[in-house]
Amino acid sequence: MNESSDFHHTVHLDLKGAPPRVSYFAEIFPLFRQWGATSLLLEYEDMFPYQNDLKELAAEHAYSKDDIQRIQQLAEQNNLEVIPLVQTFGHFEFVLKHEKFQKLREVAAYPTSLCPTHPDALDTVKLMIDQILTLHPRSHRFHIGADEVYHIGFCERCKKTMASENLTNQQMFFVHIEKVVKYVKCKYNHLTVLMWDDMMRFCELALLKESKLGDIVEPMVWHYVTQFVLPNDIWDRYSKVFPNIWLASSFKGATSSSAYLTNIMYHVDNHLAWLSVINQEKHKFKKICGITVTGWQRFDHFAVLCELLPQALPSLAACLHVLKSGTFNSDIHLTVSKELEFEPTLPLIPDRTIFPKCKFPGSDIYLQMLDFLRFELDYNEYIHSDRRQTWMNDYNLQRGFLNPAHLQQLLDEALRLYNCFQQLKFSIQKSLMLVFYEDTVQEWLCVNIDQKLVKLKELLDKGCPHLPAPPPPMIAAK
Numbered sequence: 374m375n376e377s378s379d380f381h382h383t384v385h386l387d388l389k390g391a392p393p394r395v396s397y398f399a400e401i402f403p404l405f406r407q408w409g410a411t412s413l414l415l416e417y418e419d420m421f422p423y424q425n426d427l428k429e430l431a432a433e434h435a436y437s438k439d440d441i442q443r444i445q446q447l448a449e450q451n452n453l454e455v456i457p458l459v460q461t462f463g464h465f466e467f468v469l470k471h472e473k474f475q476k477l478r479e480v481a482a483y484p485t486s487l488c489p490t491h492p493d494a495l496d497t498v499k500l501m502i503d504q505i506l507t508l509h510p511r512s513h514r515f516h517i518g519a520d521e522v523y524h525i526g527f528c529e530r531c532k533k534t535m536a537s538e539n540l541t542n543q544q545m546f547f548v549h550i551e552k553v554v555k556y557v558k559c560k561y562n563h564l565t566v567l568m569w570d571d572m573m574r575f576c577e578l579a580l581l582k583e584s585k586l587g588d589i590v591e592p593m594v595w596h597y598v599t600q601f602v603l604p605n606d607i608w609d610r611y612s613k614v615f616p617n618i619w620l621a622s623s624f625k626g627a628t629s630s631s632a633y634l635t636n637i638m639y640h641v642d643n644h645l646a647w648l649s650v651i652n653q654e655k656h657k658f659k660k661i662c663g664i665t666v667t668g669w670q671r672f673d674h675f676a677v678l679c680e681l682l683p684q685a686l687p688s689l690a691a692c693l694h695v696l697k698s699g700t701f702n703s704d705i706h707l708t709v710s711k712e713l714e715f716e717p718t719l720p721l722i723p724d725r726t727i728f729p730k731c732k733f734p735g736s737d738i739y740l741q742m743l744d745f746l747r748f749e750l751d752y753n754e755y756i757h758s759d760r761r762q763t764w765m766n767d768y769n770l771q772r773g774f775l776n777p778a779h780l781q782q783l784l785d786e787a788l789r790l791y792n793c794f795q796q797l798k799f800s801i802q803k804s805l806m807l808v809f810y811e812d813t814v815q816e817w818l819c820v821n822i823d824q825k826l827v828k829l830k831e832l833l834d835k836g837c838p839h840l841p842a843p844p845p846p847m848i849a850a851k
Contacts (some may be wrong), residue, residue: 379662380661380662380663380664381411381412381454381619381662381663381664381665382409382410382411382412382663382664382666382693382696382697383410383411383412383413383414383456383619383663383664383665383666384405384410384412384413384414384453384665384666384668384689384693385413385414385416385621385665385666385667385668385669386413386414386415386416386668386682387416387626387667387668387669387670387671388415388416388417388418388420388670389416389417389418389419389420389467389670389671389674390670390671390676390678390679390813391670391678391681391682391809391813391817392420392434392436392809392810392813393682393808393809394807394808394809394810395436395440395443395444395447397683397734397735397807397808398444398447399447400734400735401682401686401734401735402447402448402450402451402453403451404686404690404733404734405451405453405689405693406451406452406453407712408689408690408693408694408697408712409693409694409696409697410453410666410693411452411453411454411663412453412454412455412456412514412663413448413453413454413455413456414456414458414516414665414667415444415455415456415457415458416458416516416518417436417457417458417459417505418460418467418674419431419432419435419467419674420432420434420435420436421435421436421441421459421504421505422435422436422437422438422440422441423435423501423504424504426500427497427500427501427504429471429473429474430467430468430471430501433812434810434811434812438508441508441509442508445509445511449511454512454513454514455509455511455512456512456514456515456516456567457505457506457509457512457515457516458515458516458517458518459501459502459505459516459517459518460517460518460519461487461498461501461502461517461518461519461550461553462486462487462489462518462519462522462546462549462550462553463485463486463487463518463519463520463521463522463523463572464485464518464520464521464673464674465477465484465485465486465487466484466485466673466674466675467674468484468487468497468501469484469485469487470484470674474497476491476493477491477493477494477497479524479525479527479528479531480524480527480528481528483524485523485524485673486522486523486524486525487549488528488530488531489525489531489545489548489549490528490530490531490534491530495549495552495553495556498553499556502515502517502553502556502557503560506561506564512564513563513564513565514564514565514566514567515557515561515564515565515566515567516566516567516568516593517550517553517554517557517566517567517568517590518568518569519550519553519568519569519572520569520571520572520595521569521571521572522546522572525542525545525546526542526545531545541580543573543576543580544580544583544584546572546573547573547580547583547584547585547586550568550584550586550590551584551585551586551589554566554568554586554589554590555589558589565591566589566590566591567590567591567592567593567619568590568591568592568593569592569593569595569621570592570593570594570595570611570618571595573592574594574603574604574607575604576610577610578610578613578614581610581611581613581614582613582614584614586614586615587614587615587616588616590615591615591617591618591619591662592611592615592618592619593618593619593620593621593665594607594611594618594619594620594621595620595621595622595665595667596620596621596622596643596647597622597623597627597643597667598643598646599639599642599643599646600646601646601650608650608654608657609657611658612654612657612658615658616658616659616660617658617659617660617661617662618658618660618661618662619661619662619663619664619665620647620650620651620661620663620664620665621664621665621666621667622640622643622644622647622664622665622666622667622692623640623643623666623667623668623669624640624666624667624668624685624688624689624691624692625640625668625669625679625680625682625685625688625689626667626668626669626670626671626672626679626680626685627640627643627667627669629679630672630676630677630679631677631679631820632679632680633679633680633681633684633742633745633746633821634680634684634723634742634743634746635680635684635685635687635688635723636721636722636723637687637688637691637719637720637721637722638721638722640688640691640692641691641692641695641701641721643692644666644692644695644696644701645695645700645701647664648695648696648699648700651664664696666689666692666693666696668682668685668689670682677816677820678813678816678817678820681738681742681805681809681817682735682808683734683735683736683738683739683808684735684738684739684742686713686733686734686735686739687709687713687715687719687731687733687739690709690712690713691705691706691709691719691721694708694709706718706719706721712733713731713732713733713736714730714731714732714733714736715729715730715731716729716730716731717729719731723743723746725743725746725747725750727743728743729743735804735808737804738801738804738805738808741797741800741801741804744797745797745801745821745822748790748793748794748797749821749825751790751793752790752794752825752829755786755787755790756828760779760782760783761783763779764776764779764780764783765779765780765783765784765832765836770832770835770836773839775836775839777839777840777841780836780839780840781840783836784832784833784836784837784840787829787832787833787836788833788847790825790829791826791829791830791833791847791848792847792848794822794825794826794829795826795847795848796848797822798818798822798823798826801818801822802814802818805817830847833847
């Protein structure tokens with residue numbers, strides 16, 4: 374893409390789920406740089422080592438201060454600028470879930486959004502910002518989040534404030550954001566402040582200008598689909614308020630909240646769509662500063678994991694090559710395939726019939742996810758098949774009303790699937806432990822494999838006593 378040399382290709386790492394061990398960053402940061410990345414957007418959430426009045430926010434396996442320093446050293450060694458991100462309004466679950474901070478909720482029952490009028494709200498945000506930035510003294514940019522603030526103006530205090538000051542929900546949002554940004558700009562005046570744009574993308578131009586954010590923040594416009602549905606006038610409105618903007622695409626974590634395999638072609642198409650927008654709209658702005666390639670790991674703090682980072686590295690490679698080249702074709706596909714040692718070429722869409730070979734950091738996890746795809750498709754076909762529903766459903770099993778001629782075949786398939794999942798669990802657990810912490814490994818196994826093993830064992834336990842001969846042995850759990 375023929376942009377200026379300071380146009381950023383930023384890789385977003387969502388650490389609120391499946392945070393990698395620092396040793397894995399040492400393996401993949403050189404690849405990021407090789408593929409054209411210039412910076413990292415690090416969304417720590419509860420993986421940051423908060424302390425003192427915020428110590429409750431740190432997860433059990435949160436990075437240590439030394440880890441934070443090591444991550445930055447690894448980034449610097451690979452010429453990757455580090456941009457820390459901390460949520461300051463919405464997606465505040467990792468704070469508001471704690472009893473100590475529940476008083477800061479906008480809606481008492483929901484831990485999603487901060488109440489901007491609570492006397493302790495801004496001070497809490499300031500403490501978080503200070504602790505993050507104290508450990509990032511060399512950063513030049515800081516991201517305040519601020520996306521998807523779904524609850525504004527619900528609590529009685531906010532309602533009274535809005536009534537007395539004649540504020541709309543949109544204006545309440547701007548008031549809080551202005552306070553946060555001005556705090557950062559005042560105390561850390563060397564920093565450029567970034568924020569997600571979605572809470573203002575439908576805002577009227579007059580309100581955008583009234584917000585006074587145009588000269589103190591750079592919005593990051595995110596859109597992860599292949600056919601854009603942004604407001605038709607968004608670029609005209611934004612260009613009249615914000616001289617500089619950022620864009621945000623995705624390389625994973627944007628198609629399904631429980632996906633475990635990445636549709637690479639979908640994300641390539643998302644980047645091609647963004648390139649078209651850049652060419653059409655860049656003349657309206659003083660500067661489009663860069664594009665952040667997001668890689669979401671959870672849709673929110675309480676969601677299960679979606680695609681794991683090692684599995685999605687081929688997608689990241691393809692997307693960064695698209696940004697670097699300005700297109701996607703067979704030559705780029707072949708280049709990415711060779712870099713990751715794919716034989717045959719990298720599959721762009723998950724396919725149960727393709728059995729590739731490859732070699733890159735975490736490639737064993739990538740291949741094991743393909744195995745899981747095959748087994749899960751077989752499992753779903755089996756569980757929902759007419760044959761099982763007809764001759765081995767719960768009604769049959771509860772009453773022993775079973776035909777051994779059909780039962781034998783059905784139990785043979787259940788046993789095959791059980792052993793396949795059990796063997797995969799053994800191998801994938803070892804692979805995951807090399808990259809992730811124990812809690813991530815256990816969550817992925819429990820959500821994706823253990824529940825299927827429980828169902829298959831239940832079918833075997835209930836069905837096998839009705840066979841004329843004992844069944845073959847199951848692989849024992851370890």
